Amino acid sequence: MNTRKSINADNTKELELLKCGDLVLLDGFIITGRDAAHKRIFELTKRNMPLPFKIKDQLIYYTGPCPSPPGHVIGSCGPTTSSRMDAYTPELLDLGLKGMIGKGPRSKQVIDSIKKNKAIYFAATGGAGALIASCVKGCSLIAFDDLGPEAVYKLYVEQFPLIVAIDSCGNSIYEIVDSRN
């Protein structure tokens, strides 16, 4: 079994080399965004409007954190179900997004787009919001603050435990599990 390897979020070359099933500990900067933020990004790009943050080479984490209690960097912040973002993901990958962090399987279109763009999809453990919050060392609001829990934040994470669910070659752990049964 793999031991966990540390990887930096800005190391795009190394991200491409990860293999489906690898256990990693992620360090570095990532951005957050879920349903409403995706819808807004999609609408802005459709109208050729500039985005309020950089998408290229970023990792986006599908989460809507709890409010941060006094003295905490962030509230509980586990992943939300990724498949709800499937409709928007190929477009974001075409814009240069490097990868996604969420939970659960993705559509065929997303897998194809991951392969085409040499991107990556990580699964975080759904329901492990407190553990993940303890890995977040920095958090700042960068866009869409009117969306409340769905606003876009930039997070600095250390040792964020993840599993490579779909690698840059399009191998999906969920398909492997499916075919085994």
Next chain:
Amino acid sequence: MKEIHTDRIIEAVEQLCIDACLVPSDDAIKALQTAEKNETSILAKEVLTELSKNVSIAKNLRIPSCQDTGMAVIFLEIGQNLRITGGNLYQAINEGVRRGYEKGFFRKSVLSPIDRKNTGDNTPAVIHTEICDGDIVNITLMPKGFGSENMSRLKMLTPAEGLDGIKNFVLETVNMAAGNPCPPIIVGTGIGGTMEKAALLAKKSLLREIGSTNPDTFLAEIESELLTSINKTGIGPQGLGGITTALAVHIETFPTHIAGLPVAVNIQCHAVRHRQATL
């Protein structure tokens, strides 16, 4: 006649929210620990170990174990010999939810369905009321996360489809949900009644202690058979493979019409967080 002031209801609901949203109930924690011991897949074990660690961190840091602190579903049992004073009962419950979610720093996830405007305080709660004997009020809070709620289904089967139809529908629902609803899950199943009654039975069955069996031995056998079938799907914790797809299957039934066989499946993620208070 016994009287209860709405201020007591507000306080009780506020406290239930604060307690429930932080960590899963003891039966859920125990069931996860047992699953961790029994799991054969290394990746599945890793996930279950992480979930145990997560609960400890949530307790230490006093932040919710899961950020989806849900929509507040409240089951009320009100004794018919009791009088509520001081104001409207449902307003009091919503006030309790408002205060609990604010004080607990819990996520406010409730919004208007079409224009998606957040109400800002996690109200309104979904309230189910039953009148019972006596002069007490029982309040049970189930903060329901939507990763699992979204994977729930209801079908009006024909009587000809019978028990096999019911089993197939439950299995189909679990397979369709796959890794989405944060397995290991609890599968709440309501059979009979009318459309909405089946859904409510399914939801109420989730309140049962994990692993408790239906007192009817025939239904208990079906629960056990379905649990075995579900755990043979290989979906596993988080859909990453393994023998722990569900921790329990709970079935509740109610008489239905000669022409129908409603079946509802309400899926609950591993963060089972119900709490109860009696006044």
